[in-house]
Amino acid sequence: xxxxxxTRNPFTxxxxxxxxxxxxxxxxxxxxxxxxxxxSFAVQPxxxxxxxxxxxxxxxxxxxxxxxxxxxxxxxxxxxxxxxxSEVTRERVHMAxxxxxxxxxNSLSVYDNLALYPREHRLADEAGIRQKVxxxxxxxxxxGTAKKFPADLSGGMKKRVAIARAxxxxxxxxxxxxxxxxxxxxxxxxxxxxxxxxxxxxxxxTIVVSHDRDLALNIADRVGILMDGKLxxxxxxxxxxxxxxxxxxxxxxxxxxxxxxxxxxxxT
Amino acid sequence: MKQxxxxxxxxxxxxxxxxxxxxxxxxxxxxxxxxxxQCYMIGYTTLPIVAILSFFIGSxxxxxxxxxxQNFGTQQFIGSLVGLSMARELGPVMVAILVAxxxxxxxxxxxxxxxxxxxxxxxVTMNIPPARMLVMPRLAASLVMVPVLALIxxxxxxxxxxxxxxxxxxxxxxxxxxxxxxxxxxxxKDVLNGLVKAEIFGFVVVLVCCNIGLNTRGGPREIGASVTxxxxxxxxxxxxxxxFVTQILT
Ligand SMILES: Nc1ncnc2c1ncn2[C@@H]1O[C@H](COP(=O)(O)OP(=O)(O)O)[C@@H](O)[C@H]1O
Ligand SMILES: [Mg+2]
Numbered sequence: 291x292x293x294x295x296x297t298r299n300p301f302t303x304x305x306x307x308x309x310x311x312x313x314x315x316x317x318x319x320x321x322x323x324x325x326x327x328x329x330s331f332a333v334q335p336x337x338x339x340x341x342x343x344x345x346x347x348x349x350x351x352x353x354x355x356x357x358x359x360x361x362x363x364x365x366x367x368x369x370x371x372x373x374x375x376s377e378v379t380r381e382r383v384h385m386a387x388x389x390x391x392x393x394x395x396n397s398l399s400v401y402d403n404l405a406l407y408p409r410e411h412r413l414a415d416e417a418g419i420r421q422k423v424x425x426x427x428x429x430x431x432x433x434g435t436a437k438k439f440p441a442d443l444s445g446g447m448k449k450r451v452a453i454a455r456a457x458x459x460x461x462x463x464x465x466x467x468x469x470x471x472x473x474x475x476x477x478x479x480x481x482x483x484x485x486x487x488x489x490x491x492x493x494x495x496t497i498v499v500s501h502d503r504d505l506a507l508n509i510a511d512r513v514g515i516l517m518d519g520k521l522x523x524x525x526x527x528x529x530x531x532x533x534x535x536x537x538x539x540x541x542x543x544x545x546x547x548x549x550x551x552x553x554x555x556x557x558t
Numbered sequence: 559m560k561q562x563x564x565x566x567x568x569x570x571x572x573x574x575x576x577x578x579x580x581x582x583x584x585x586x587x588x589x590x591x592x593x594x595x596q597c598y599m600i601g602y603t604t605l606p607i608v609a610i611l612s613f614f615i616g617s618x619x620x621x622x623x624x625x626x627x628q629n630f631g632t633q634q635f636i637g638s639l640v641g642l643s644m645a646r647e648l649g650p651v652m653v654a655i656l657v658a659x660x661x662x663x664x665x666x667x668x669x670x671x672x673x674x675x676x677x678x679x680x681x682v683t684m685n686i687p688p689a690r691m692l693v694m695p696r697l698a699a700s701l702v703m704v705p706v707l708a709l710i711x712x713x714x715x716x717x718x719x720x721x722x723x724x725x726x727x728x729x730x731x732x733x734x735x736x737x738x739x740x741x742x743x744x745x746x747k748d749v750l751n752g753l754v755k756a757e758i759f760g761f762v763v764v765l766v767c768c769n770i771g772l773n774t775r776g777g778p779r780e781i782g783a784s785v786t787x788x789x790x791x792x793x794x795x796x797x798x799x800x801x802f803v804t805q806i807l808t
Pocket of ligand 1: 320323325343344345346347348349350351352
């Protein structure tokens with residue numbers, strides 16, 4: 291995981307230097323709601339960084355800052371050294387966000403979902419686009435779904451189509467928002483394998499938001515844990531096996547205590 | 559106070575969307591497919607209801623005019639009344655209202671759902687501006703199709719008036735006489751005036767509905783709220799604009 295890491299384009303096999311991401315003292319408020327509180331970390335070029343944390347802790351909001359969909363209240367996010375809030379960065383660095391819901395275009399077939407990006411940016415003629423789309427579908431073993439519509443796909447297939455659509459963008463940075471939530475354990479493992487193998491083959495810098503412990507322990511190079519908008523853990527997944535911090539330990543392996551159930555201690 | 563800021567914000571964001579969409583007008587040739595699809599949506603789906611309503615509005619106009627004019631024995635001028643009212647006022651306003659209900663609501667629903675289900679965010683991360691792909695083709699289609707709808711509305715309405723004038727006992731005017739008067743008093747300028755109105759209304763309705771759809775926040779429940787808001791705002795704008803546009807055009 292050094293600065294010499296290179297990302298390989300899945301279609302042209304051309305290699306370019308992998309990009310890194312830095313988050314510096316990022317704070318985000320929505321009105322009076324403080325969602326992110328002075329969060330700082332760096333993602334090295336070519337690594338898989340897994341961001342964990344309970345629901346509502348601000349993980350999706352943090353991802354949106356990296357792709358420039360949200361602007362920081364204070365602090366800064368950079369991608370490959372450029373300010374993520376600037377539109378120019380999105381043109382310079384290819385970033386692809388795989389949304390939690392998939393965010394597939396429901397009115398378009400799977401094929402057209404994948405073809406939209408190259409068509410809109412006029413990256414190739416129809417024959418070239420077809421080749422690219424079919425190649426991306428093949429990487430994710432989805433050749434049979436090209437003509438289907440998102441509504442006709444199972445949850446796991448939707449996630450894979452969303453990943454294939456992201457691949458077509460020839461990303462240097464892949465971001466996944468809870469890619470394994472709502473999936474059964476086998477499908478979750480499949481998606482984790484896909485994320486890991488895309489990084490292995492193309493060495494694309496990867497940030498995964500997830501509270502899937504297996505995913506984090508198996509594929510992460512480093513893990514961050516966000517709680518209440520603060521980063522309470524940052525380190526390799528091996529440190530998560532026997533966490534020192536009791537809060538981290540309880541998050542990863544919550545103990546069941548029916549005499550003092552958690553939901554009765556929640557403040558409203 | 560809160561309402562006033564909301565209205566000003568809505569106005570501001572609509573204006574921004576307009577400017578951005580106009581900036582993408584040059585991409586129309588390569589979005590030809592989307593443009594044609596929207597023309598079809600606006601024109602073809604609205605045509606039957608425009609025809610039916612225009613027919614009955616023309617008929618009612620003739621009937622009411624016949625009823626009040628029989629006191630003066632001026633029934634032969636019914637053609638001019640139906641001709642002018644339809645062309646200058648009722649045709650364009652009615653078409654705009656139908657476009658708001660039929661097309662504006664559908665646009666707001668579609669864009670609101672794309673926003674809520676993060677499809678719009680996905681477009682932004684793919685560097686595809688929503689104003690270019692979702693708004694501009696719709697605006698262009700409204701410019702082409704709404705005047706066509708209004709013209710068809712005028713013609714059908716006039717025809718409805720003619721039928722009523724012939725077959726109503728208190729009027730009993732032959733279509734030849736009806737249309738002769740109509741042609742004499744309704745000038746090309748009056749028809750054009752109405753088509754310009756329809757064009758303005760239709761464009762504003764589509765723009766406002768796009769903006770309200772794209773500014774939907776929250777969950778799926780908000781889609782319905784956006785559709786309602788889009789239609790209500792459209793109807794108010796049509797009637798307010800009607801007053802000012804009529805003043806300017808006459
Ligand atoms: N656009 C927004 N406006 C207001 N509040 C928001 C917005 N986006 C997220 N939030 C709030 O920020 C908090 C964190 O949300 P999120 O990042 O989605 O959590 P998660 O860690 O589960 O992904 C939540 O309380 C959510 O309600
Ligand atoms: Mg989330």
